[in-house]
Amino acid sequence: MDTRTSSTTHLTDAQRIDWLRLIRSDRVGPHTFRSLVNHFGSASAALERLPDLARRGGADRPGRIYSAEDARAELAASRQFGVSLTAPGEAGYPPRLAMLEDAPPLLGVRGAPDVLMRPMIAIVGSRNASGAGLKFAGTLARDLSDAGFVIASGLARGIDQAAHRTSLTGGTMAVLAGGHDKIYPPEHEDLLAAIIASGGAISEMPLGHVPRARDFPRRNRLISGAALGVVVVEAAHRSGSLITARIAAEQGREVFAVPGSPLDPRAAGTNDLIKQGATLITEAADVIQAVEPIMGRTIELREPDDCAPMDFEPEASDRARIVDLLGPTPLLLDDLIRMAGTSPAIVRTVLLELELAGRLERHGGGLVSLI
Amino acid sequence: MDTRTSSTTHLTDAQRIDWLRLIRSDRVGPHTFRSLVNHFGSASAALERLPDLARRGGADRPGRIYSAEDARAELAASRQFGVSLTAPGEAGYPPRLAMLEDAPPLLGVRGAPDVLMRPMIAIVGSRNASGAGLKFAGTLARDLSDAGFVIASGLARGIDQAAHRTSLTGGTMAVLAGGHDKIYPPEHEDLLAAIIASGGAISEMPLGHVPRARDFPRRNRLISGAALGVVVVEAAHRSGSLITARIAAEQGREVFAVPGSPLDPRAAGTNDLIKQGATLITEAADVIQAVEPIMGRTIELREPDDCAPMDFEPEASDRARIVDLLGPTPLLLDDLIRMAGTSPAIVRTVLLELELAGRLERHGGGLVSLI
Numbered sequence: 001m002d003t004r005t006s007s008t009t010h011l012t013d014a015q016r017i018d019w020l021r022l023i024r025s026d027r028v029g030p031h032t033f034r035s036l037v038n039h040f041g042s043a044s045a046a047l048e049r050l051p052d053l054a055r056r057g058g059a060d061r062p063g064r065i066y067s068a069e070d071a072r073a074e075l076a077a078s079r080q081f082g083v084s085l086t087a088p089g090e091a092g093y094p095p096r097l098a099m100l101e102d103a104p105p106l107l108g109v110r111g112a113p114d115v116l117m118r119p120m121i122a123i124v125g126s127r128n129a130s131g132a133g134l135k136f137a138g139t140l141a142r143d144l145s146d147a148g149f150v151i152a153s154g155l156a157r158g159i160d161q162a163a164h165r166t167s168l169t170g171g172t173m174a175v176l177a178g179g180h181d182k183i184y185p186p187e188h189e190d191l192l193a194a195i196i197a198s199g200g201a202i203s204e205m206p207l208g209h210v211p212r213a214r215d216f217p218r219r220n221r222l223i224s225g226a227a228l229g230v231v232v233v234e235a236a237h238r239s240g241s242l243i244t245a246r247i248a249a250e251q252g253r254e255v256f257a258v259p260g261s262p263l264d265p266r267a268a269g270t271n272d273l274i275k276q277g278a279t280l281i282t283e284a285a286d287v288i289q290a291v292e293p294i295m296g297r298t299i300e301l302r303e304p305d306d307c308a309p310m311d312f313e314p315e316a317s318d319r320a321r322i323v324d325l326l327g328p329t330p331l332l333l334d335d336l337i338r339m340a341g342t343s344p345a346i347v348r349t350v351l352l353e354l355e356l357a358g359r360l361e362r363h364g365g366g367l368v369s370l371i
Numbered sequence: 372m373d374t375r376t377s378s379t380t381h382l383t384d385a386q387r388i389d390w391l392r393l394i395r396s397d398r399v400g401p402h403t404f405r406s407l408v409n410h411f412g413s414a415s416a417a418l419e420r421l422p423d424l425a426r427r428g429g430a431d432r433p434g435r436i437y438s439a440e441d442a443r444a445e446l447a448a449s450r451q452f453g454v455s456l457t458a459p460g461e462a463g464y465p466p467r468l469a470m471l472e473d474a475p476p477l478l479g480v481r482g483a484p485d486v487l488m489r490p491m492i493a494i495v496g497s498r499n500a501s502g503a504g505l506k507f508a509g510t511l512a513r514d515l516s517d518a519g520f521v522i523a524s525g526l527a528r529g530i531d532q533a534a535h536r537t538s539l540t541g542g543t544m545a546v547l548a549g550g551h552d553k554i555y556p557p558e559h560e561d562l563l564a565a566i567i568a569s570g571g572a573i574s575e576m577p578l579g580h581v582p583r584a585r586d587f588p589r590r591n592r593l594i595s596g597a598a599l600g601v602v603v604v605e606a607a608h609r610s611g612s613l614i615t616a617r618i619a620a621e622q623g624r625e626v627f628a629v630p631g632s633p634l635d636p637r638a639a640g641t642n643d644l645i646k647q648g649a650t651l652i653t654e655a656a657d658v659i660q661a662v663e664p665i666m667g668r669t670i671e672l673r674e675p676d677d678c679a680p681m682d683f684e685p686e687a688s689d690r691a692r693i694v695d696l697l698g699p700t701p702l703l704l705d706d707l708i709r710m711a712g713t714s715p716a717i718v719r720t721v722l723l724e725l726e727l728a729g730r731l732e733r734h735g736g737g738l739v740s741l742i
Contacts, residue, residue: 259632268653
């Protein structure tokens with residue numbers, strides 16, 4: 001089984017079922033998914049090994065494994081709702097999003113797949129934006145749309161809504177925090193319908209998933225990750241848009257901020273971003289000028305390296321030493337490997353076991369800690 | 372005669388008369404003044420040589436030399452008006468201003484000399500500022516004043532006025548484009564009186580000089596030059612405050628700009644400055660944080676190096692070759708010296724002659740051209 005192709009990955013039906021089962025199983029996030037497939041050569045091999053790995057990692061009870069029946073039912077229901085569960089490299093999966101380390105293995109895509117393959121700029125900002133902020137977001141989105149960019153945003157009230165509305169003709173993408181059938185805010189159903197008619201919507205959550213507060217920061221990484229850069233239009237101190245900006249910077253995406261008067265609290269966050277190094281923009285041309293050189297770069301897809309299976313069997317002593325080295329303070333994976341005195345493959349396998357046992361937390365920047 | 376002392380320069384009465392005569396003579400600006408004193412060892416020696424130099428430079432008629440009587444009368448009238456004509460290094464001459472290459476050899480200082488020796492921040496901006504801009508300028512000036520900085524500005528309507536008003540208690544400095552008795556705008560006489568009561572006003576122009584349009588950019592170099600940095604509060608595209616910002620950058624001063632909405636034309640200039648590298652500020656702390664490291668630096672006074680006279684006599688052939696090398700296109704002085712095939716001192720002497728003959732123009736950055 002080889003899912004690696006340059007730009008036209010296509011999973012078989014059986015593979016898609018296995019991928020969906022693995023990513024929907026307990027304690028398997030996008031990172032773990034990638035590690036498991038890298039280690040065992042395929043999602044189906046990883047599924048077979050999950051209970052054993054979790055047991056060795058010290059799980060008190062095994063995590064739930066998503067059944068083949070559930071996976072088939074989800075695929076069918078999604079298809080009926082117009083949602084394709086696509087893998088990185090497949091049509092409709094935004095190419096830049098596929099480059100993320102924690103790219104969703106399967107992304108629920110609804111709408112026009114070709115539009116979602118085009119270069120994107122994300123526009124985010126306050127839900128309770130000022131009239132000037134809404135006007136600016138709308139103008140910026142239209143101008144960038146006219147220049148050929150797809151506008152990515154979060155379907156929220158305020159700036160998101162303004163950005164989606166003026167970029168409908170050129171194509172815009174809504175990134176959802178819940179399932180495709182659980183829209184937030186509910187009054188944006190009509191806006192979403194218009195978005196899907198000429199653009200698209202994406203979600204990594206299953207149908208029926210009602211978005212909770214903690215789903216929004218997780219969703220935000222998809223907004224920035226799909227785009228060349230993120231424009232923050234209006235943001236107060238400590239607002240969600242600033243989290244998106246921070247994630248965007250960590251992802252290596254451009255961060256743009258729209259300035260405002262120091263007397264306007266709704267500009268406090270964007271002015272802070274500029275102080276911290278974000279690029280001040282006042283018009284679409286500023287954004288285009290900054291992303292043009294990036295667009296010249298080849299987009300390199302990051303996919304699970306589904307190659308030869310590597311069946312490492314850590315010794316109990318390896319496992320014990322690695323657990324001893326870990327603690328609640330995040331440690332660099334590279335440091336851990338150096339200190340463990342064993343092969344990187346063994347360390348990674350033990351970390352997988354711990355992760356599947358619900359005992360390991362992965363932080364940004366290659367840091368891990370025990371829970 | 373030696374006017375070089377570390378921090379307490381004091382001219383004799385006779386020297387002050389000579390300095391005033393030299394700087395008020397035709398075709399002698401601050402640059403030429405410095406060159407002449409460097410070449411001939413003193414202002415009085417330079418005054419003796421002026422007619423001869425101008426004649427050799429090819430002047431059709433000699434420039435007017437300011438008479439000793441006129442100088443004595445100006446000094447007396449200035450004193451009567453409360454204006455001291457001070458040299459770099461003397462009390463009341465702002466120390467950073469003395470560091471400029473084109474520092475006025477004699478500066479008319481009125482008010483409290485000790486205040487003008489303290490670290491300064493310049494605040495400039497639109498005459499027709501918005502209410503928010505005026506409020507911000509006032510708050511910023513008060514906060515910086517409370518932190519111990521003297522606020523330098525141009526006594527204009529709008530931002531200047533707001534900045535002066537809130538920093539009266541801590542001390543503020545008005546930089547005038549005309550003579551001390553020719554205030555612009557006239558309705559700011561009362562504000563000026565309040566400024567002088569606790570701070571000061573400076574001008575390089577003689578009493579009676581009515582400010583013309585071209586005096587303002589020249590004056591602006593004194594506002595920025597006296598300060599550690601310049602804050603531009605509100606400025607439209609192509610406004611005078613942007614000229615001050617450009618000069619400040621050329622002088623090596625910090626340039627700060629207050630952001631504003633892209634929809635506000637009065638913020639277009641400041642947003643542009645930030646795009647070009649100025650530091651975005653939203654409060655006094657931003658300014659203080661940026662200038663603190665600079666304040667640690669020793670302030671080095673630039674004074675005319677009044678030392679050994681250097682009587683170079685350029686040959687007619689030197690003069691001809693140098694004039695041939697020059698043209699209407701500005702040329703770097705260093706390049707001219709290299710191409711002239713003679714000593715730098717000879718080149719500088721010929722340039723002085725040409726300058727005094729009204730045939731040479733000096734540009735920024737060491738560039739010279741024939742008129």
